[in-house]
Amino acid sequence: MLKIKGLNRTFPANKKLDQAAVAAVDDLSVELEPGELFTMLGPSGCGKTTTLRCVAGLERPDAGEITLGDRVLFSSERKIDVDANQRGLGMVFQSYAIWPHMDVFRNIAFPLEIMPRKSRPSKKEIRVRVERVLDVVQLGHLAGRRATDLSGGQQQRLALARALVMEPPLLLLDEPLSNLDAKLREGMRFELKRLQRDLGVTAVYVTHDQVEALAMSNRIAVMRHGRIEQLGKPREIYGSPTTRFVADFIGSANFIEGQVVGPAPQGTGFVIRTAFGEVTAGSAQEHTVGDGVLITVRPESMSLDTAAGGDWTGEVAARAFLGDGVDHMVKLGEVTLRVKTSPRISIPDGTPVRVLFEDDACAIVPDGGGGSLASLEPREPVGSPA
Template sequence: MSIEIDHVNKHFRDFVAVDNVSLTFNEGELTALLGPSGSGKTTLLRIIAGLEQPDTGRIRFHGEDTTDKHVSQRGVGFVFQHYALFKHMTVFQNVAYGLTVRPRQSRPSKANINAKVMRLLELVQLDWTAHRYPHQLSGGQRQRIALARALAVEPKVLLLDEPFGALDAKVRAELRRWLRRLHDDIHVTSVFVTHDQEEALEVSDRVVVMNKGRVEQDGSPEQVYDTPANPFVYRFLGNVNLFHARIHDGVARIGDIQLPAPEFHGYHNERGEAYVRSHEIEVLATRQHDDALHSQIELVSVIGPTVRLELRTDNTETLVHAELSKHHFHSLGLKQGSDAWIRPTHSRIFLPDERVANG
């Protein structure tokens, strides 16, 4: 089931939640709507579900206009952040609920409901919890039951709103890997909302980055991470350093460092901004290259196998963040307070007005 969003707008008083968004979600695809709080991603998801009505624009499921259809007529399964399980019902009863409340003429037999619920509980690897109550389960288990309940009604589309947001980091990581495997098994068209960049990049087939109600970029996880469309996407996807540069005839200069900027051939002494991710900063104990900046290490943070550094370069108030392996850091013989030299191994150059160029 494909989903088409056609020039959808939604305002709340003086707040623009969704600003002229057009997207098509392909059949069987798992898409992440990624963005900060207030970016419009949850409102857009609720419009797809029929829980909100757009001010203008249309929603189509597989070519059929569903904009004015009630949520109960859209064939949507919805999973909320906070489980929304019925506390007084067993796990089995929760999963069976959507089937048991169907009109009599379309309601499966009791035997068929029992068989289907148990198949779903096996699918989410929780068949042994059938006679337990939600309070007897962990948060991760409750969320898997909520997903089984959404799948019980055989939805054409599965929508998930921050499905793992209420869980701790370890459980969240386990569940997103599990969701990816589950989706590969069931292939239902799925859209999930998240503000977690790692979650979106790991789980989805496609990432739609939103900001202030607009789509900033739409592409595969590799595309949005490797070739961000603009500075907002670059800043939002991971730790990034911003260097002020001067662009002249296809070269961006930061102090003694020259960075290739081929899209800017013909520009003369133009102000630019160089974006460099923290793991793309090479740290040196001695000046081995002419194109390196002298700096001093102000902070060393060891996080498992990774070391994160805060360095201050000469004649600047801006801190530079670098990330390298603990083994490599120790091999350099550096410590907090040491002098060091840094150089970007990869960069992306933008003009201040956010026009794009590769570097």
């Protein structure tokens, strides 16, 4: 469907502002399947929006090739650069960019009305297409209302309808939910996913929100410094991160340094010796005895036992109630682990506890060190004191 090959975009240095040249997109290549919702996820400045703008034709790459089906949209080698208004793509921006002087119906119809005369649909066809897309986004009863009188969620659906009415082969979504409040944003995630699935639209979604990406995507590309750090299905990205950056950026993670003792006696993985005891951890790479590695364990994959004793024993240093659970910060010597328990469990500070988790909850990330066998400090939880 969409194929990006060797895409590069560098923003030049600005001597007046003492800014060095920035490689926003660095030799990026990826291919999308028809009907896929593909998410580019990463922190600010990772290159995700620049990549999207290059696909849209709003940004000119320095090198590479972008093809949509059999149509070349950009090629540095073949000197092809199709104008944005000739690419026929649908785009929903972070700001909805609705026309405040028009009602809902006219906002959606306007892109069709200004098409070149030879390709412009008839007035009857425009009405049919607008009414059809209004039904899809469930705004038919508001067709005559001024766009500025809509709620935030309704304006978001209006912006989506305006993109869909063009019946684009590819839909580009640039953080369209970031301006909504938390409750509405959660509802719109499912609404967007439903629309994309029911219509069979191929979509590229850009966001820095990890939960959004996990909830909506068929595949996720985690980006860093203009490159794809890891590409895979949401469950793969979350459960089997291939780098420390991915493990830390997607959700929350505990990191513990250790040393490879040998292969696991059963199944795949390796036995790892840590300062707190041995564990078995899975890995996508091969390791040899004595290798220093970094293992990661998700806070929700751990539990606490107040019958302390043996390996992985420490005490609760702090706790915070988060609504759907309680975060406990557990001190093991010089190391602090973050453990998320059921909201019904709240263990007072200073209580001796043992940290428990299954072997399949551990994964080895390849860029760990060996050295001091000490955990990296987790981020402090944000919530009410439990």
